[in-house]
Structures are given as structure tokens and as C-alpha cells.
Amino acid sequence: MEAFLFSHPEIWPQRSCGLATEPGSMSQRSCVYFGARYVLGPVREAIHLVHGAVGCGYYGKMVRGTPAPLFSTDMREHEVIFGARQKLYKALVEAFALNPEARGAFVYITCVTGLIGEDALTVAEEVAQKIGKPVKVISCPGFSGSSQAKGHSVSYKALLELIKPLPKAKEPVVNLIGEYNVGGETKVLKDLLGQIGVKVHLSLTGEASWSRIETMSRARLNLLFCGTTAEDFCRAMKKAFGTPYMKVSFYGLKSIAASLRKIGAFFELPETLVEEVISHGEQQVLAKIFPWRRHFWGKKALIVLGAHRLGPQGKMLKELGCEVVAAASIFGKDNNHKEATEVTSIVTDNPGDHELEEALWVFKPDIVLTNAREQWRPVKLGVPVLSFPQPKDRGPYAGYVGMINFARDLYKCLNAPVWKLLNSSLL
Amino acid sequence: MINNVKEIPIEGITYKNLKIEKEPLTPEYTPPPPELIPAKNRAVCIDPSRTCMPFGAMWATLGVHRAIPFVQGAQGCTTYVRYTFSRVFREPATIANASFHEDAAVFGGRKNLIRGVRNLVCRYQPELISIVTTCSSEVIGDDINSFLDEAIELMEEEMGPEVRDAVKFVVVNTPSFAGSHVEGYNRAAREFLKTLAKSTGQSTEDIYFIPGFMMPGDIRELKHMMDLMDVSYRILFDISDTLDCPLVGMPNRIPYYPPGGTKVEEFVRAGDARGLFALSPDAGGAGATWLERRFKVPSRAITMPIGVKNTDNLIKAVAEVAERPISEKIRWERGILLDAMADTLHYTMSKRVALCGDPDFVAAATGFVCELGMIPTYILIGTKSRTAEATIREVCEEYGHNPVIMNDSDQFEWEYALKNDIPDVILGHSRCVNISREIQVPLVRYGFPVYDRVGFQREPIIGYRGGERLLARIVNAILDYHYPDDRTHQ
Numbered sequence: 058m059e060a061f062l063f064s065h066p067e068i069w070p071q072r073s074c075g076l077a078t079e080p081g082s083m084s085q086r087s088c089v090y091f092g093a094r095y096v097l098g099p100v101r102e103a104i105h106l107v108h109g110a111v112g113c114g115y116y117g118k119m120v121r122g123t124p125a126p127l128f129s130t131d132m133r134e135h136e137v138i139f140g141a142r143q144k145l146y147k148a149l150v151e152a153f154a155l156n157p158e159a160r161g162a163f164v165y166i167t168c169v170t171g172l173i174g175e176d177a178l179t180v181a182e183e184v185a186q187k188i189g190k191p192v193k194v195i196s197c198p199g200f201s202g203s204s205q206a207k208g209h210s211v212s213y214k215a216l217l218e219l220i221k222p223l224p225k226a227k228e229p230v231v232n233l234i235g236e237y238n239v240g241g242e243t244k245v246l247k248d249l250l251g252q253i254g255v256k257v258h259l260s261l262t263g264e265a266s267w268s269r270i271e272t273m274s275r276a277r278l279n280l281l282f283c284g285t286t287a288e289d290f291c292r293a294m295k296k297a298f299g300t301p302y303m304k305v306s307f308y309g310l311k312s313i314a315a316s317l318r319k320i321g322a323f324f325e326l327p328e329t330l331v332e333e334v335i336s337h338g339e340q341q342v343l344a345k346i347f348p349w350r351r352h353f354w355g356k357k358a359l360i361v362l363g364a365h366r367l368g369p370q371g372k373m374l375k376e377l378g379c380e381v382v383a384a385a386s387i388f389g390k391d392n393n394h395k396e397a398t399e400v401t402s403i404v405t406d407n408p409g410d411h412e413l414e415e416a417l418w419v420f421k422p423d424i425v426l427t428n429a430r431e432q433w434r435p436v437k438l439g440v441p442v443l444s445f446p447q448p449k450d451r452g453p454y455a456g457y458v459g460m461i462n463f464a465r466d467l468y469k470c471l472n473a474p475v476w477k478l479l480n481s482s483l484l
Numbered sequence: 485m486i487n488n489v490k491e492i493p494i495e496g497i498t499y500k501n502l503k504i505e506k507e508p509l510t511p512e513y514t515p516p517p518p519e520l521i522p523a524k525n526r527a528v529c530i531d532p533s534r535t536c537m538p539f540g541a542m543w544a545t546l547g548v549h550r551a552i553p554f555v556q557g558a559q560g561c562t563t564y565v566r567y568t569f570s571r572v573f574r575e576p577a578t579i580a581n582a583s584f585h586e587d588a589a590v591f592g593g594r595k596n597l598i599r600g601v602r603n604l605v606c607r608y609q610p611e612l613i614s615i616v617t618t619c620s621s622e623v624i625g626d627d628i629n630s631f632l633d634e635a636i637e638l639m640e641e642e643m644g645p646e647v648r649d650a651v652k653f654v655v656v657n658t659p660s661f662a663g664s665h666v667e668g669y670n671r672a673a674r675e676f677l678k679t680l681a682k683s684t685g686q687s688t689e690d691i692y693f694i695p696g697f698m699m700p701g702d703i704r705e706l707k708h709m710m711d712l713m714d715v716s717y718r719i720l721f722d723i724s725d726t727l728d729c730p731l732v733g734m735p736n737r738i739p740y741y742p743p744g745g746t747k748v749e750e751f752v753r754a755g756d757a758r759g760l761f762a763l764s765p766d767a768g769g770a771g772a773t774w775l776e777r778r779f780k781v782p783s784r785a786i787t788m789p790i791g792v793k794n795t796d797n798l799i800k801a802v803a804e805v806a807e808r809p810i811s812e813k814i815r816w817e818r819g820i821l822l823d824a825m826a827d828t829l830h831y832t833m834s835k836r837v838a839l840c841g842d843p844d845f846v847a848a849a850t851g852f853v854c855e856l857g858m859i860p861t862y863i864l865i866g867t868k869s870r871t872a873e874a875t876i877r878e879v880c881e882e883y884g885h886n887p888v889i890m891n892d893s894d895q896f897e898w899e900y901a902l903k904n905d906i907p908d909v910i911l912g913h914s915r916c917v918n919i920s921r922e923i924q925v926p927l928v929r930y931g932f933p934v935y936d937r938v939g940f941q942r943e944p945i946i947g948y949r950g951g952e953r954l955l956a957r958i959v960n961a962i963l964d965y966h967y968p969d970d971r972t973h974q
Contacts, residue, residue: 077585077587078559078581078583078585079583079599079603080580080581080582080583080595080596080597080599080600080603081580081581081582081599081600081601081602081603081604081607082580082583082603083578083579083580083581084559084583085563086559086563086583087559087560087563087564088558088559088560088561088563089558089560090558090560091560091564106528109619110536110619110659110660110661111529111532111534111535111536111660111661111664112535112536112537112538112539112561112564112619112660113536113560113660114529114532115532115534115535115536116535116536116560116564116567116568118531119564119567119568126530126531127530127531128528128529128530129528129529129530129532130527130528130529131528131529131532132661133661133662134659134661134662136661137619137623137659137661143527144527145527147527147528148526148527148528151520151526151527151528152528154516154517154520155516155517155520155528155530157514158514167619168557168558168584168589168618168619168620168623169619169620169623169660169661171589172589172620172623172624173623198558198589198620199557199558199559199560199561199584199620200557200558200584200585200586200588200589200620201585201586201589202585203585204559410576410578410739411607411608411738411739414738414739414740415738417734418734418738429570429571430563430566430567430570431566431570431576432570433570433573433574433575433576434576434740436731437575437576437729437731437740438733438734438735439731439732439733439734475731479731479733480733
């Protein structure tokens with residue numbers, strides 16, 4: 058029966074992932090507001106105002122590494138009962154007064170304001186008229202979707218509305234879409250693309266500002282990095298401004314080379330230049346990781362990551378000689394899982410703590426790749442963890458530099474003497 | 485200021501000691517409108533030094549043996565909190581969630597609670613589940629108690645009465661818009677005692693403590709002091725062996741539960757306690773008040789034992805309630821702290837210090853810095869406090885200082901005050917790093933949250949030995965910043 062289903066993918070149940078979370082399952086998923094903050098957090102030249110209780114304003118600041126200043130309306134009990142229209146208006150005007158250089162504002166709707174039905178849209182309009190700057194309302198109450206993916210899509214829709222039509226640039230200029238500057242990746246990618254003569258206009262939202270987003274239609278190509286919602290954004294941009302897009306990945310040597318060649322072919326760059334950059338980069342990486350390679354060979358890895366990272370990080374591990382025993386996404390879509398099947402045969406969606414512990418128990422992996430929130434659970438059970446997003450000091454994992462960083466961190470995790478001490482008994 | 489580094493003007497910015505790598509957004513620095521500086525004039529809140537109420541209730545629950553907080557709200561309400569726990573403690577925190585989606589917002593969270601509780605009981609076999617409500621469940625008006633009754637009934641039907649008896653439930657109402665994490669802990673302390681504590685009429689020897697947001701190291705120090713006093717004690721919400729556990733590898737059975745935590749029976753027997761001390765009046769004081777009213781257990785909320793005077797008060801109070809003499813060893817530790825203070829008075833005397841943090845920490849630490857001869861200048865009490873301001877005023881009056889106290893304000897107001905009147909040292913949490921870098925003043929981290937340095941959860945700051953550690957932290961920070969490296973002791 059299973060073989061039959063595999064050979065007939067059209068009758069294979071398609072909606073096997075991205076479903077609502079089972080209550081009490083200790084899922085690692087987050088809320089829609091989290092997703093919106095993840096995408097919009099670092100947008101500069103903008104006011105970020107969280108319309109809700111104080112907790113959302115407090116936590117909203119720790120979603121991304123370098124967020125822009127965050128304002129909050131800090132709603133209190135009586136405002137929940139009587140509505141906080143006036144407060145929102147006053148808060149927005151004050152935020153503009155405190156940040157006169159801002160070119161616009163994002164207002165985040167949270168659970169409380171979503172539930173009491175605050176009419177933020179008209180307030181936003183009033184303020185926009187008074188100040189003369191646009192105010193975008195991001196409708197992202199935490200409960201309004203099954204995971205943070207919904208928040209990503211809401212915020213990309215809002216970003217799309219900011220873009221103004223512009224003539225295309227003469228020189229090869231690209232936008233990086235779905236690139237989040239994890240551990241300083243934007244700089245690495247900019248350098249790498251600069252080497253083949255391609256300029257980066259902006260990185261959404263690794264390095265984005267309001268004015269750059271407005272003018273992003275001048276780029277000749279969108280490079281799509283991560284996420285289904287980012288792809289929707291690219292598609293919409295293609296429709297509205299005629300900017301073509303291209304899926305690329307800068308994780309792992311094969312992907313980097315393929316992506317650079319694709320970009321080179323698009324801009325009709327001299328092939329020798331591209332090949333030179335590739336061979337130079339690969340030589341550098343190979344020379345650096347050569348002494349470590351025996352530590353990676355045959356090591357079993359378990360991957361539990363957001364959505365899009367499953368496949369790329371799995372490929373990086375495979376290139377280094379590790380074996381991926383299983384992979385799970387937290388809020389992935391079908392295409393993310395399909396990509397992950399290239400590196401492992403066991404792929405699942407939305408594991409809770411219990412499933413994670415069971416996987417550690419059953420697969421006995423040598424290393425776990427998981428997100429920063431859950432990194433200490435495997436460690437407590439005696440399995441080293443390479444957490445993601447990695448802290449700034451570990452550096453980016455994208456590009457050739459990133460490959461070296463990744464191998465170095467993997468080496469550190471696997472070979473820390475602490476794991477040997479753990480297994481040796483006390484006298 | 486430091487080693488006479490000159491002010492470096494960057495593109496016309498006349499901003500005191502602006503760091504070079506800091507990229508200005510505008511060509512020139514525009515000061516904020518003066519009328520918008522005080523938080524009470526503003527509708528907008530910038531950089532609050534407090535987080536939401538469910539966090540406190542979850543913190544308290546994680547200090548109970550085999551207990552799981554079940555958060556009746558959207559998934560973010562736990563994700564952020566788990567992230568905070570993982571950053572501060574570097575430990576797994578088991579927190580369950582009702583996963584509110586749109587249907588729950590429309591039809592209520594009844595189904596989520598019933599299914600969630602069933603899943604938890606089946607999979608995790610907890611001894612206690614605390615139902616922690618959030619903004620969303622409070623706004624839609626979930627009738628948690630009747631949902632819970634239904635869930636328990638179904639559980640009994642499905643799994644039998646012994647499972648039903650094995651799991652205890654505590655409901656803590658914590659809408660974020662009604663308070664902060666401090667109030668959340670306070671409510672949890674009251675609700676746990678209300679739901680669990682019983683009185684048999686036979687008084688025990690045990691003295692109970694509610695620690696508040698003390699770190700595992702602080703709780704261990706408290707245990708150490710009580711051991712020296714030879715007092716029989718119980719610590720409620722004891723996170724010292726749940727959020728700071730040894731690494732032992734794969735356990736014999738999963739799910740993993742940390743070995744420690746307060747047992748449910750200890751809560752049950754609290755009604756017979758000889759006395760109860762809430763060591764954080766704002767986080768746990770409500771528990772003390774309730775226990776005294778209900779079971780006539782002599783209960784007291786006292787300032788956190790940071791510094792000499794505050795620790796003296798605790799030791800004296802415990803000695804009085806337990807009817808024990810103050811042991812020589814305690815006096816010895818006190819002497820060591822006094823010696824350390826005398827050794828370093830040249831570094832600490834007349835230094836101007838700004839403080840920021842949770843009310844209980846700030847109130848206690850102000851007492852300590854005054855004892856060190858420092859001058860508190862600007863004090864930010866992160867969340868509205870009933871007692872902290874009075875405590876601070878009292879101690880400052882005693883030492884003749886007159887600091888600006890910002891109660892229920894945000895960090896923006898406090899930081900602006902600091903920029904215009906630069907102190908010599910800042911006592912604060914990890915969110916004060918920015919201001920400390922900007923005005924180039926050493927930051928001494930303490931309290932909650934410290935996530936950008938390791939080991940702070942294990943290092944005590946309470947008691948005499950903790951005071952000695954905190955003193956060393958303060959002096960070393962001053963030395964690092966204000967004195968050239970090796971010429972100090974020549």
C-alpha cells in the first residue's frame with residue numbers, strides 16, 4: 058500500500074503538515090506576533106509600536122539580534138475594558154515626536170487588542186494624516202494562525218505595500234529576500250556577491266530600512282533565500298514590478314557554487330570570474346576543514362529546525378560526512394519537508410519535547426541541531442547541541458566563510474572533552 | 485571621563501562619550517522633547533523593565549517537583565518564556581501550552597484545556613499542573629474552573645481514580661495587562677497555598693520560605709544559613725534543584741524531570757508551619773498574608789537579605805520564631821563580610837550608583853550600597869511596587885541620601901536621567917548593557933534577568949557570603965573601568 062502511495066504522489070495525503078498544534082504537546086512553535094516581529098524587527102527608519110500588554114513589548118525585543126527600538130502601549134486593565142483608542146493615538150504621535158527621523162510606523166496588533174476589537178486601522182489613518190507619514194497596521198494577534206509562519210506572511214504583505222515603482226538599475230543589483238542576517242550573514246553574502254560584481258540593494262530583513270524597502274524595485278533580480286512566504290512576496294513583486302526572482306542557497310559548497318553560477322548566468326557575468334571565485338572559495342574551505350574531517354565521518358545528526366533550514370543545514374552536514382538520522386521542522390510546509398527528504402528518510406513536523414526526548418532515546422544521535430530555545434534539553438540528556446540561530450560570536454554559517462564556521466562549531470560540539478568525562482565513571 | 489579620553493565628535497554630534505562604532509541615524513543628535521521624558525506623561529512605553537504576569541506564575545511552578553505549568557493562551561506566551569528561561573538558566577524548562585488558534589478565540593478555550601490536560605497527564609505523568617491564564621483567555625472570559633472540573637471528570641472516567649488523585653491542579657489567574665511578572669509570582673504563591681495548604685492543628689517545627697525571584701545560588705545560600713542556624717526549614721518554589729541540575733546523561737526513563745523542587749506535601753503541610761517568611765514582599769507577600777489569615781501561621785514579608793542589615797533582620801527574625809540562638813558560624817560569616825567592606829572602602833565610598841531592576845532586588849540592594857558608603861542617585865523600580873519605594877526612602881533617609889525614585893516607570897526615563905547625570909557605577913540586569921556602554925559606566929549585573937554572562941544563577945548575592953560576592957562584583961567592576969591595570973596596588 059505504501060509503495061503504491063509513493064509511486065502515486067498525487068493521491069498521497071498532501072496536508073500532512075502545518076496543521077494546528079495539539080494542546081499540551083509542548084510544541085516549539087510560536088505565535089503569529091512572534092513571526093511578524095521576526096520579519097519586521099530590524100527594519101530601520103521605522104517606528105515599531107506594539108499595541109498590547111507589556112509582556113509583548115518586552116519579549117518583542119528579543120526576537121532578532123539587532124532589533125530597532127520598540128515602543129509599546131503597555132495596556133492596563135481599564136483600557137482592555139474601555140478600549141485604548143485614545144492611548145494608541147497618543148502613543149503613535151509621541152513615538153513620532155521621539156523619533157523624528159522615522160519615515161513610517163508599524164503597529165502590531167496582539168492578542169488583547171485583537172480580541173477586544175480595537176479599531177487600529179482608523180487610528181492609523183488619523184495619525185498618518187496628522188503626521189504625514191504612513192502607518193501600517195500589522196494584524197498579528199498571537200492566536201490568529203497555527204504558527205509563526207502566518208506572521209511572516211502578514212508582514213511580507215505589509216512590506217509589499219511600501220514598495221514604489223522605480224526604473225531598473227543599469228548595473229547588476231539584487232535584493233536578498235528572506236535573508237535574516239543570522240550571525241552576521243548579510244555581510245558575508247554581500248562580500249561574496251561583490252566578488253562576482255553583483256551589488257546588494259537590501260536584505261529583507263537582515264539589513265533593511267524603510268527608505269531602502271521603498272526603493273527596492275530598482276533591483277534587477279530578487280534572490281530568494283528562505284521561506285514559503287518570502288516566495289509569495291517574490292511572486293507578487295514579479296507581478297507588480299516585473300522583478301524576476303531566483304531561488305538560491307548559500308549553505309554548503311554545492312549550493313553556493315550552483316547559486317553563484319545561476320546568478321552569473323542571469324547577469325551574463327564572465328564565466329571565468331565566477332569560476333575563479335568558486336574555486337578560490339572552495340580551496341579555502343577544504344584546506345581549513347581538512348584536518349577536522351575525520352571527526353565528522355559517520356556521525357549521526359538529528360535536526361529540529363524552523364522550516365526552511367532543514368534541507369540546507371542537512372546538506373551541509375552531509376557534505377561534511379555526517380549522517381542525518383532524522384529531521385523535523387517546527388512550522389514547515391510541504392516543500393520544506395520534500396527538500397529534507399533528500400538528506401534523510403525520516404521527516405516529521407512539529408515535534409514536542411516528548412517526541413524530541415524519544416528521538417534522542419531511539420536514534421542516539423551524536424549531535425542535535427535545534428533552535429536556541431530548546432538547546433538545553435538534549436544537552437541535559439548528554440547530547441551536544443549546535444543551536445540555531447547561533448550567537449553573533451560564532452559567526453555566520455552562509456557562504457564559504459560560513460562553511461568553515463559551521464565545520465568549526467561542529468568540531469567544537471563533537472569533540473568537547475566534557476562528553477568523554479560524562480561517560481567516564483567517578484573513581 | 486575614563487583615563488581622560490576625550491570626546492570624539494562624529495559628524496557634528498555632541499553626544500556625551502558616544503561610542504565610535506555606533507552609527508547615528510540622523511546627521512545630528514536631536515534630544516527628545518522634554519515633556520515626553522517622564523513615563524507618566526507618556527502613553528507610549530519604551531524599554532519596560534518588567535515582563536508579563538504568566539512568567540512569574542511559570543517561574544513559581546517550575547520550582548515544584550514534577551510540576552508543569554499549562555499556559556492557557558497562544559503559543560507565543562510560552563515560547564518567549566521558555567526562551568527567557570533557557571537564556572537565564574541554560575536549562576530545559578518544561579512548559580505546556582494550550583495552543584490557542586483562531587477557533588479558540590471564537591469558541592473559547594474549553595476544548596484546548598481539556599485536551600491539553602489529558603495529553604499532559606498521559607504523556608508526562610506530572611504530580612502537579614498549574615493552569616496559568618493569559619491575556620487572551622482572560623479577555624474571552626474562559627471559565628477555567630468549570631473547564632478543569634470537566635477535564636478532571638473525564639480523566640477519572642478514562643484513567644481511573646488513582647490517576648485523578650495523583651495529579652493536583654492549581655489555577656493562577658494572570659492576565660498580563662493587570663500586572664507584571666512580580667505580581668504573577670505573588671498570585672501564584674497565594675493560589676498554591678490556597679489550593680494545597682491544609683491544617684491538621686498539630687504545629688510542626690518547620691519554618692517556610694517563599695524566595696521570590698531568587699536564583700538557585702541564592703536559595704542554596706539560604707539553605708546554608710538555615711543549616712548553620714540549625715533550623716528545620718522548607719523552601720517553597722525551590723528552583724535550586726530544578727533549574728540548576730547536574731549533567732548526568734540519558735536518564736533511565738523519559739520524560740526528563742529534574743530531581744529537585746518543592747514537594748506537593750510540603751505545600752499541604754504549610755498550614756501547620758511554625759512560621760513563614762516571604763523574602764520578597766512584592767513577589768510572594770500575598771502568600772504570607774493569606775497563610776496568616778487562614779491558618780494563623782505567623783507570617784512575615786521581609787526585605788530580601790542582601791547586605792548586612794537586611795541579612796541581620798532575617799537572621800534575627802528566624803532566631804526569634806525558631807527560638808534558636810544565633811550561631812557562632814553565622815557571626816563569623818558576618819565578620820568576613822564586614823572585613824571585606826572595610827578592605828574596599830576606598831573604592832566604594834562616595835561612589836554614585838544608579839539602580840534598576842525588580843522591586844524586591846532594588847529595595848534590598850539600595851540598602852547594601854548605602855552600607856558600602858555609595859550614593860544612590862537614580863533608582864528605577866521596574867514595576868509598580870507597594871513596599872519598595874517606602875523601604876528605599878527609609879534606608880536613604882537613614883544614610884542621608886535623596887535619590888530620584890522612579891516607581892512604575894520604564895528604562896527610557898531612567899536612562900535619560902543617567903545620560904544627563906552620569907553615575908560611577910550601575911547596578912542592573914542585562915537589559916542595562918546598552919546604557920552602560922553608551923555612557924561608559926561599569927554595569928554590575930544582579931537580579932533578573934542576567935543572560936549575557938554565565939554563572940550568575942549559581943553565584944549567591946543574598947546572605948553574608950552572598951553580600952561578599954556582590955561586593956566583589958561591584959569593586960571589580962569599578963577597578964576594571966576606573967583604574968589602570970597594574971598600578972593600583974603598587
